[in-house]
Amino acid sequence: MASDFAQLVKQQADIVKIIGDYVRLKKAGAQNFSGLCPFHKEKSPSFSVHATRQFFHCFGCGVSGDVFSFIQKVENVSFPESVRFVAQKCGIPLPKREFSSEEEAQESRQRTKLLELHELATAWFEEQLRSPEGALAREYLSGRGLKPEEIQKFRIGFAPDSFHALRERLQPVADQETLRLSGLFSFKEQEDGKPGPLYSKFRKRVTFPIANESGRVIAFTARALEAGEKAGPKYMNSPETPLYSKGNVLFNLDKARQAIRETGFAVLVEGQMDCISVYLAGVKNVIATSGTAFTEVQVRLLNRYTTRVIINFDPDNAGSNAADKSLHLLMELMEANFEIKIVTLEGGLDPDRYIRERGAKEYMAALRGALRIQDYLIDRVLLLYPLRTPAAKVEALNYLLSYIRRIPDRITRDEFATDAAQKLGIDSALVREELKQVVAKQRNSLSNVTPTLSEAEKVLLRALAGALSEAACQAAAAGFDANEVHFEGLTVASLLKQLRHRGAVDPMHAIEDPAARSLLAKALNGEMEPISPEQVTAALDTLRHRHLERRQRELRAAIGEAERKGDAALVVSLTAEKLSIDRALREF
DSSP, X not given: OOHHHHHHHHHHOOHHHHHTTTSOOEEOSSSEXXXXXXXXXXXXXXXXXXXXXXXXXXXXXXOEEOHHHHHHHHHTOOHHHHHHHHHHHHTOOOOSOOOSSHXXXXXXXXXXXXXXXXXXXXXXXXXXXXXXXXXXXXXXHHHTTOOHHHHHHTTOEEEOSOSSHHHHHHTTTSOHHHHHHTTSEEOOBOTTSSBOOXXXXXXXXXXXXXXXXXXXXXXEEEEESSOSGGGOOSEEEOOOOSSOOGGGOOBTHHHHXXXXXXXXXXXXXXXXXXXXXXHHTTOTTEEEESSSOOOHHHHHHHXXXXXXXXXXXXXXXXXXXXXXXXXXXXXXHSOTTOEEEEOOOGGGOOHHHHHHHHOHHHHHHHHHTOEEHHHHHHHHHHXXXXXXXXXXXXXXXXXXXXXXXXXXXXXXXXXXXXXXXXXXXOOHHHHHHHHHHHHHHHHHHHOOOOOOOOHHHHHHHHHHTOSSOHHHHHHHHHHHHHOGGGGTTOTTHHHHHHHHTOTTSOHHHHOOSHHHHHHHHHHHHTOOSOOOHHHHHHHHHHHHHHHHHHHHHHHHHHHHHHHHHTOHHHHHHHHHHHHHHHHHHHTO
């Protein structure tokens, strides 16, 4: 992506509007907006967006950048992809595709080809489901209550019992290496270390396409139609590929994201079939993991759409363990206002079976009766550790503390601790003391004292950052060059020097040190209007005055030391310099 086009997009983009699609921003000054950072857990807003200077900065985790940096991080895309993303958001026509290197061009071509292969494979699997050989698969899906139009909506298909049919279908459009990278095929390594012939990874299985947020198929989950060791695992997923990483994708998010925004919450289930059944029952805001616990990437992904989630994992041990791990992560990563509820279906049924046996209306009623996370965990611990002995109480308390200590909000944490102590029959003072120690450790580890900036330092930082006043920037640069010695000893001395010599680089990009970048963001966020050359002159005078006072103190100490040593010549020299500084200070 040509740099001039990127600059054009950046000039026309409204960073507040674009970031506002991911972060709930509130006005926090003349040019600033603030919200909860999407890149780390926090309960108080420390994420700031500067509307005029077009940058963002989080004073909690230190991440900062421009509109492209934000999209790169939140969407997990490359810089060229972020430029195209922002351009499309702004309605700016894209120029003819250019690449900064042959490697980048090759990567783009490869990704495009892999997407094409997955689309062709999806269509082929759909064809096979309609074929005579797909009868058993159609019977299975019918038995799960799926109608033809519902099967078509989710593009469910069938992989026939053939090693080579899919390869023969796809090899005219891609070379062997690309087919190998797709994850659609398996192969064995030969004696010479080279990969052997390709054969279909999915055979005699019902296929469920996995799509990315934009609805493009990037992988598959395939369910075996036969049981037994020869049939392999019941469910088989695509391996990690350039398109797909299991921990980075939420099944059905492409269909559910609008409903999640509209309803204000998401329903999280385990596995594709549960998700499909819940969706077809009318709960359009449902998403699924692929039989694993939530990952941090998935949490961040979901947090872009909602701060409320109802978890409905399978009731078996695997499902309960997945729920436990997911709850740990949600409580650890999400801000205080993230509401988590749990639904446990009667009869030990999973969502798919519950809907088929009791109907969609009953399932929706179960969702409305979802328990707060605190109540669910207390009920669960009483089942896991019946309170018959003191040892059982200790185990139960330790189980709950592993969750309580992760809650960032003090009031919610204390409420949970009090309720847990009451239900377990334990003195609440013991629970509170444990929490007090944990919170103290967390506070100590997260403490980060930001140096206080003088008004003069803020003025010079804002001026050298440019953008709002070219005249002020030139005045500050000239003052810095002529009197660099006046900046010695200042907290921001190094920062001012980096800004002075940054060239055409954006101010926030020119500063590598996170603490220094945070100082600059703090100064820029506090500006009410463009800096004038007169303000720069006053700031330079202030720093010169401070420098002279500092040097005056140093000379007094040096003269005293020279007198003690009996060095008369040095005393005369130092005294002459001090008298010159005294005169200069009187002129202010």
